[in-house]
Amino acid sequence: MGKFFAVILTLIALASAYPILTHMYVQPVDISTHGHAIDEQLSDTMAEAGFAFLGAQLLLAFFVWKYSSRKNGVKVKHLPGGAKLMVATAFIFVGTEVLALGVLGQKAWAEVYFTAPKPDALQVQAQAGQFAFYFRYPGADEKFAPLHPDKIDEGNGNYFGLDPANDVEARDDIVTAELAIPVNREIHLLMHAKDVGHSFYVRELRIQQDFVPGLDLSVHFTATKTGKYEIVCTQLCGLGHYNMKAYLNVLSQEDFDKWLKEKASEQ
Amino acid sequence: MGIKQGFVAGVAVLVVSAALYAGPSGGTISGKVTYEGTPAKQKPIDMSKEPSCAQQHATPITTETVVTGPNNALENVVVYISAGAPDDSTAPGQPAKFTQKGCQYLPHVLAFEVNQTLEIANDDQTSHNIHPLPKVNREWNKSQPPGTPPISEKYDKPEFIPVKCNIHPWMHGNFAVLKNSHYAVSQGEGSFTLPNLPPGKYTITAWHESYGDQSQEVTITGSETKTVNFVFKAKPY
Numbered sequence: 300m301g302k303f304f305a306v307i308l309t310l311i312a313l314a315s316a317y318p319i320l321t322h323m324y325v326q327p328v329d330i331s332t333h334g335h336a337i338d339e340q341l342s343d344t345m346a347e348a349g350f351a352f353l354g355a356q357l358l359l360a361f362f363v364w365k366y367s368s369r370k371n372g373v374k375v376k377h378l379p380g381g382a383k384l385m386v387a388t389a390f391i392f393v394g395t396e397v398l399a400l401g402v403l404g405q406k407a408w409a410e411v412y413f414t415a416p417k418p419d420a421l422q423v424q425a426q427a428g429q430f431a432f433y434f435r436y437p438g439a440d441e442k443f444a445p446l447h448p449d450k451i452d453e454g455n456g457n458y459f460g461l462d463p464a465n466d467v468e469a470r471d472d473i474v475t476a477e478l479a480i481p482v483n484r485e486i487h488l489l490m491h492a493k494d495v496g497h498s499f500y501v502r503e504l505r506i507q508q509d510f511v512p513g514l515d516l517s518v519h520f521t522a523t524k525t526g527k528y529e530i531v532c533t534q535l536c537g538l539g540h541y542n543m544k545a546y547l548n549v550l551s552q553e554d555f556d557k558w559l560k561e562k563a564s565e566q
Numbered sequence: 567m568g569i570k571q572g573f574v575a576g577v578a579v580l581v582v583s584a585a586l587y588a589g590p591s592g593g594t595i596s597g598k599v600t601y602e603g604t605p606a607k608q609k610p611i612d613m614s615k616e617p618s619c620a621q622q623h624a625t626p627i628t629t630e631t632v633v634t635g636p637n638n639a640l641e642n643v644v645v646y647i648s649a650g651a652p653d654d655s656t657a658p659g660q661p662a663k664f665t666q667k668g669c670q671y672l673p674h675v676l677a678f679e680v681n682q683t684l685e686i687a688n689d690d691q692t693s694h695n696i697h698p699l700p701k702v703n704r705e706w707n708k709s710q711p712p713g714t715p716p717i718s719e720k721y722d723k724p725e726f727i728p729v730k731c732n733i734h735p736w737m738h739g740n741f742a743v744l745k746n747s748h749y750a751v752s753q754g755e756g757s758f759t760l761p762n763l764p765p766g767k768y769t770i771t772a773w774h775e776s777y778g779d780q781s782q783e784v785t786i787t788g789s790e791t792k793t794v795n796f797v798f799k800a801k802p803y
Contacts (some may be wrong), residue, residue: 429630431735454738455631456609464803476612539733
């Protein structure tokens with residue numbers, strides 16, 4: 300019975316490792332300049348965790364196989380040093396692993412979060428609210444007009460709370476439901492939440508950043524491939540959370556200029 | 567009930583019937599609602615996050631806070647008798663129907679009476695959450711998944727109530743809850759007709775969701791037709 304259990308353990312461990320070792324689940328295409336570092340970090344993490352997992356399971360199976368049919372009355376032998384040494388070893392082993400992942404991973408993280416965007420990055424404002432994303436471009440004057448939450452009038456298409464009657468700067472601001480960006484240009488996304496917590500996640504961009512009510516947060520990234528990708532909310536935000544999404548449309552500079560002009564005429 | 571009381575009740579019924587019967591032969595107020603100035607530009611609505619709705623519109627629909635027609639006609643204006651007519655003691659039996667279709671409220675402005683049944687249907691393949699925002703009536707909001715039966719509600723006080731959808735932020739409509747049956751909502755030409763008005767002095771009010779309201783006094787003496795026009799000042803912002 301013990302030997303049978305050891306075989307089952309080995310089979311479960313190998314079957315779990317198989318899809319990962321054979322890359323059965325492929326990563327979505329990476330369309331960002333920083334994404335490769337995140338992908339490498341993920342695969343390092345997977346390798347380290349996978350090695351530890353397989354090692355532990357196979358060792359367990361080996362012990363089960365070897366000692367399962369022992370006769371009664373045989374004295375149990377302990378490893379030298381006893382339980383204390385075992386616990387200390389485990390702490391050092393796991394601690395080193397976590398520390399190594401942190402040290403190696405900080406580069407991937409810092410590249411996105413601890414560096415400032417270039418001064419010529421294109422600024423776009425993103426607003427998350429139940430249950431849609433809206434985006435704002437500064438328009439011809441290259442200035443974002445101030446926001447007045449009391450002026451928000453969604454039935455009138457005023458999602459941000461602009462006051463074009465009194466703020467001249469607000470008259471050329473371009474508000475859209477789609478995030479169109481030029482390819483190979485750095486984007487500085489200025490993020491704020493209208494109501495509760497939300498999250499901006501584009502898997503192809505390898506970007507996931509929460510919107511926190513009351514905080515002005517930002518991320519910066521450069522997209523390298525044109526195409527249409529989904530932006531989803533990954534922070535449970537209420538009844539319509541499942542339905543909260545928008546599209547990221549990466550365009551050539553020429554198409555982007557055309558798109559922006561068309562949207563400006565709709566305001 | 568004794569013979570005398572029966573007689574009194576009978577006479578009362580006759581008098582009330584006569585008063586009601588006087589309706590059709592009464593006067594009429596009709597007219598046009600227009601605007602002067604430049605109305606705010608209506609913006610196209612991007613529904614791409616809700617494909618089942620987006621594909622119902624060949625060209626994107628626009629916001630509807632100011633809907634205009636030819637010759638400066640102003641649509642979606644509720645014209646009603648705000649004073650001079652008695653309140654209806656019983657609400658009409660047929661329900662007022664409000665439909666969610668293509669992630670849009672149809673009609674954009676729905677007028678009905680106090681205590682009249684309001685029937686809200688979801689014709690879409692997606693869930694809606696209808697949320698009227700009254701100030702004097704009781705507030706509620708209700709989820710309505712696709713394929714579920716219509717929601718029935720009532721309001722017991724007169725009020726103009728903005729309506730929004732808690733799931734689709736661009737969806738916007740209005741309820742006009744009125745005290746009597748003398749009302750109309752201006753359509754394409756901006757015109758309206760209030761028929762069957764017994765002789766009397768009336769205050770007639772026109773209400774628009776963006777431009778507020780304005781009133782005029784009208785006296786009806788017989789079965790005449792009086793013309794009353796309203797002109798709203800439009801602003802670009």
